Amino acid sequence: MRATKIVSLAIVVLLVGNSGAVAQGQATGWNPSTFKKPSDVELKRRLTSEQYAVTQREGTERPYHNTYWDNHAAGIYVDVVSGEPLFSSLDKYDSRTGWPSFTRPLEPANFQTKDDHRLAEDRTEVRSVHGDSHLGHVFDDGPPPTGKRYCMNSAALRFIPVARLEAEGYGKYLALFKKGGYRPGS
Secondary structure, eight states: OHHHHHHHHHHHHHHHHTTSOSSSOGGGOOOTTTOOOOOHHHHHHHSOHHHHHHHHHOOOOOTTSSSSTTOOOSEEEEETTTOOEEEEGGGEEOOSSSSOEESSOSOGGGEEEEEEOSSSSOEEEEEETTTOOEEEEEESOOOTTTOOEEEEOGGGEEEEEGGGTTTTTOGGGGGGGSTTOOOTTO
16 A cells, blocks of 8 residues: 555656756756756657647747736746746736736846747747747836836746745745845846
8 A cells, every 4th residue: 555655656746747847856946057958859758748839849828728827926937948047926917918927037147039020020039048948028018117028938937936946946036035135137
């Protein structure tokens, strides 16, 4: 009986762990010096089909039918491929678009932008630097203080609640959620 419970727990851990960053253990946090982007074969194996389509093929998930568009919990969002820190819930707002939207990045050095001419209107694509994941787009119609709307795909993100930051290796961001906390990247 005990062996069955242990095997069942191991299966749950493997399944849950699969939704995290694919290249670094969830308990390690983000370390750019040790990250190596997995092969395409490995990414297809570890990511869901939607995560793969969004992050590796510049896909877009459906609005209002994604994991984080209506998430109001406190924590940070990291790249589902690399684990690099991207956004804080403190900068998230309801843009009424059906996708998670933020006024600014948590760590600007983890972002790169490029012109996107794939649709009728020109847009600015946002990608993670180390994972090279397609995250979404940034627009100049956001609220103060930045006037920016980082409109992201939930499938490109993994949310880490405040209560799990230390355990998952992102403890340095705990100060953000205390009154008068620091602001990385600003």
